Amino acid sequence: MTFIALIGIILFIGSGVRIVRPVDVGIVEFLGRFSKKANPGFNWIFPGLHKMYKINITERRVDIEPQSIITKDKLNAEVDGVVYYRVSDAQKALYNVNNFALSVPSLAKTTLRAVIGKMTLTEANENRDTINQEVENVLDKEVNSWGINVVRVELQRIEPPEDVQIAMNQVVKAENEKIAALDLATAIETKADGERRAEIKKAEGIAMAIKLKAEADGEAIKVVNDAAEKHFVGNAQLLKKLETVSEALKENAKVIVPAGSSLVNVVGDLAGTTIPISIDGE
Numbered sequence: 170m171t172f173i174a175l176i177g178i179i180l181f182i183g184s185g186v187r188i189v190r191p192v193d194v195g196i197v198e199f200l201g202r203f204s205k206k207a208n209p210g211f212n213w214i215f216p217g218l219h220k221m222y223k224i225n226i227t228e229r230r231v232d233i234e235p236q237s238i239i240t241k242d243k244l245n246a247e248v249d250g251v252v253y254y255r256v257s258d259a260q261k262a263l264y265n266v267n268n269f270a271l272s273v274p275s276l277a278k279t280t281l282r283a284v285i286g287k288m289t290l291t292e293a294n295e296n297r298d299t300i301n302q303e304v305e306n307v308l309d310k311e312v313n314s315w316g317i318n319v320v321r322v323e324l325q326r327i328e329p330p331e332d333v334q335i336a337m338n339q340v341v342k343a344e345n346e347k348i349a350a351l352d353l354a355t356a357i358e359t360k361a362d363g364e365r366r367a368e369i370k371k372a373e374g375i376a377m378a379i380k381l382k383a384e385a386d387g388e389a390i391k392v393v394n395d396a397a398e399k400h401f402v403g404n405a406q407l408l409k410k411l412e413t414v415s416e417a418l419k420e421n422a423k424v425i426v427p428a429g430s431s432l433v434n435v436v437g438d439l440a441g442t443t444i445p446i447s448i449d450g451e
């Protein structure tokens with residue numbers, strides 16, 4: 170065997186060597202027909218008769234191109250998003266769809282338009298999670314026959330026309346001002362209610378004090394009446410005269426007591442009567 174022949178054999182064998190990475194699946198065709206799947210690692214195919222395609226099976230991220238979607242309330246919204254998917258069956262992905270890498274984002278774009286088109290602009294903005302889930306479910310069902318598994322869909326942007334956006338901002342501002350006004354009114358009402366309860370408590374305290382004083386005065390009057398009843402029965406006029414003398418003496422009136430006279434009899438004379446004094450045992 171000549172050196173040239175040896176070189177030719179080595180080159181022929183080397184041209185059939187294929188290395189498959191762990192993140193890929195190799196699809197081997199023989200004369201244009203599916204032959205087998207190649208395992209990760211070293212593989213050899215017959216040059217000219219075999220051909221190998223490598224399909225990456227890791228998770229992929231593709232953008233859903235921005236598009237204008239007419240919502241249910243006849244408004245144009247600018248929408249875009251992201252789709253995450255992976256190839257679950259490399260053989261189907263290669264043979265059941267022409268270039269799945271382009272078909273998946275294209276179908277996602279169409280699905281997103283169909284889902285948002287059933288909603289008003291307000292509903293779309295308020296239900297992003299619902300939109301993500303619905304687009305994911307519909308898209309996953311459609312691409313299942315392609316050997317594709319949709320991991321998740323994320324809606325990134327829903328922008329209304331500029332004039333609509335301005336109007337929406339004004340509505341949000343008005344709502345925030347309304348909430349702030351209600352909070353302020355509640356705070357003022359709470360403060361006034363607290364002050365009102367404090368005034369009520371104060372008034373109740375004053376009323377209680379007046380009541381207690383009245384009861385004390387009443388008790389004092391009762392004691393005086395009981396004493397008058399006990400010691401001056403039938404002598405109301407005498408009691409009145411004694412009260413008059415008491416008031417006169419309170420004003421520092423001077424009383425001259427004659428020599429040899431009893432002070433008690435002098436007081437009795439001032440009152441216009443004689444006060445009988447009884448001494449126990451006599």
